[in-house]
Amino acid sequence: MVFTRRNVWANSGDFDDPVLYWYARGVRILRARTISEHTSWEFLAALHGFDPVIWHVEGFLTLGEKLPPYWVQSLYWKQCQHGSWYFLPWHRGHLLSFETIVREAIKQEMIEDEKKGIKVNYHWTDWALPYWNPADPKDNYHATQIPPAFTNEYMPDGSENPLYIKKRNGELVTLPQEIAKGTPEAKQRYELIQRNVLSLKQALTQPSFIGTSNSSTGFGGLKTSFSHDPVAFGQIESNPHNNIHGLVGGLMGDGGTAGLDPLFWLHHANIDRLWEVWLKSDPEHKNPYERKLLPNTPENKADNQTIELFNRTQKEWLNGPGERGFMVPLTSGQVWEFKPKDVVNTLALKVDYQYDLSYQYDDISNPLKDIPTKPAGKKSELLGSSTTSTGLKEANRTSIEIQIGEPATGGGVKYSPEHRFFLHLVNITSNKDGRIINVFVNLPKGASGYDYPDLYAGSISFFGVRQASAGGGLGVTEVFEITEILARLRFGGREGTKHLKVTFIPLNEDNPADDMNVEQVLLYREACTVK
Numbered sequence: 001m002v003f004t005r006r007n008v009w010a011n012s013g014d015f016d017d018p019v020l021y022w023y024a025r026g027v028r029i030l031r032a033r034t035i036s037e038h039t040s041w042e043f044l045a046a047l048h049g050f051d052p053v054i055w056h057v058e059g060f061l062t063l064g065e066k067l068p069p070y071w072v073q074s075l076y077w078k079q080c081q082h083g084s085w086y087f088l089p090w091h092r093g094h095l096l097s098f099e100t101i102v103r104e105a106i107k108q109e110m111i112e113d114e115k116k117g118i119k120v121n122y123h124w125t126d127w128a129l130p131y132w133n134p135a136d137p138k139d140n141y142h143a144t145q146i147p148p149a150f151t152n153e154y155m156p157d158g159s160e161n162p163l164y165i166k167k168r169n170g171e172l173v174t175l176p177q178e179i180a181k182g183t184p185e186a187k188q189r190y191e192l193i194q195r196n197v198l199s200l201k202q203a204l205t206q207p208s209f210i211g212t213s214n215s216s217t218g219f220g221g222l223k224t225s226f227s228h229d230p231v232a233f234g235q236i237e238s239n240p241h242n243n244i245h246g247l248v249g250g251l252m253g254d255g256g257t258a259g260l261d262p263l264f265w266l267h268h269a270n271i272d273r274l275w276e277v278w279l280k281s282d283p284e285h286k287n288p289y290e291r292k293l294l295p296n297t298p299e300n301k302a303d304n305q306t307i308e309l310f311n312r313t314q315k316e317w318l319n320g321p322g323e324r325g326f327m328v329p330l331t332s333g334q335v336w337e338f339k340p341k342d343v344v345n346t347l348a349l350k351v352d353y354q355y356d357l358s359y360q361y362d363d364i365s366n367p368l369k370d371i372p373t374k375p376a377g378k379k380s381e382l383l384g385s386s387t388t389s390t391g392l393k394e395a396n397r398t399s400i401e402i403q404i405g406e407p408a409t410g411g412g413v414k415y416s417p418e419h420r421f422f423l424h425l426v427n428i429t430s431n432k433d434g435r436i437i438n439v440f441v442n443l444p445k446g447a448s449g450y451d452y453p454d455l456y457a458g459s460i461s462f463f464g465v466r467q468a469s470a471g472g473g474l475g476v477t478e479v480f481e482i483t484e485i486l487a488r489l490r491f492g493g494r495e496g497t498k499h500l501k502v503t504f505i506p507l508n509e510d511n512p513a514d515d516m517n518v519e520q521v522l523l524y525r526e527a528c529t530v531k
Contacts (some may be wrong), residue, residue, distance in 0.1 A: 253434025412496020
């Protein structure tokens, strides 16, 4: 059987939709279980991240509560892959574990209702995890709203709503309230979010799944080993993934608590859906895969050596992250060990001949079908860097200038359609999560980012930054392609230029990132094949 995951707004986004009503019933059952039970709400959230101090403060862990044995924690908990080419396959397996456990809970709830004589006009086999797509360019204002099933405090029968989280405090929560009051600046900020901060363009136009450390980080991320603490984000992880975590805020704004918010699972269902959108949008878009060797003849020897080298990298992903795969529980509490190769085909996901987890999405059409994929890159080179670190310690905005020049001559740099340009923001550190900084290129002094959306390079979401900065950590790296900005600026002119200004402005200047620091800003140029 193939389950179908549908848009959360398919039927009004409230409890008139049986998918959301039964999701709430299932979540309530999971939350009633103890954290030591492998199918409990807290246990499944801890697979993604676990911070006992914050969990206690937020009321998800009581003082002295019995935790699973250490060997169980080390087997399952804090496995989430971030800043890695394993980001997408790990979260797919995590979602499958959660979805099948919730579906089983829904099944048991329906059986109990029928025993009580309550008629159930819905079958558990029709239930699949819905997805929430705030970055839908076809319906921006509606899509960016958090569905009412997650904002109402109570269920239709007057009981507490297990999908409601009081402490969601990001821009997608507060801005609609400010707009309703008629605050002009709030409307500008919301438009910037719709147009830029939630744009899918950087991700869906990436030509390759795997990125490199000196150009684009690719659609799926950089090659890594097991990577719970992020370093540099792939484009789908940077935006919309990280940005939405920050825009929801609260539990969602911190990797150690994100899985405790019921909205988390719908957000990741959408990221998983966008993986399928990317694959189907261009025949050149492929997951890491193995190429077949050519016939074993002398003239094919060199080509086969290249293919074998290619295949070694692909096998590392397909069979990663090492000898041991990723571990998640299933409905019986048994462990499912999976590797990326086990989850690449959503229509054929069977585990031990007992669990059929196969699924599809109601819509994997490309919302950016009129925008071509970026050309594949070749050699890249460093054009320049900042000479000092920068931060927002005493001001709501700051700018830094990059000294750049042609590597061979030291002369000014010019824009050329045969090149792609990438801004690398290296070692971003902060001791707080849940905020967003917008980055602009060559923004006029004192100008508002609202007036120059075409100079917007990208957003730094602080999701995961606190963890990566703790204990003297180096933080994270963000990579933004700025090729189109430089083209619009007619960058360099006839003589070329030796300077580039990068400006950092908090999305909400009333909530500045006053402890943020960026160690270095780099500009890379990549030669590419223009189609």
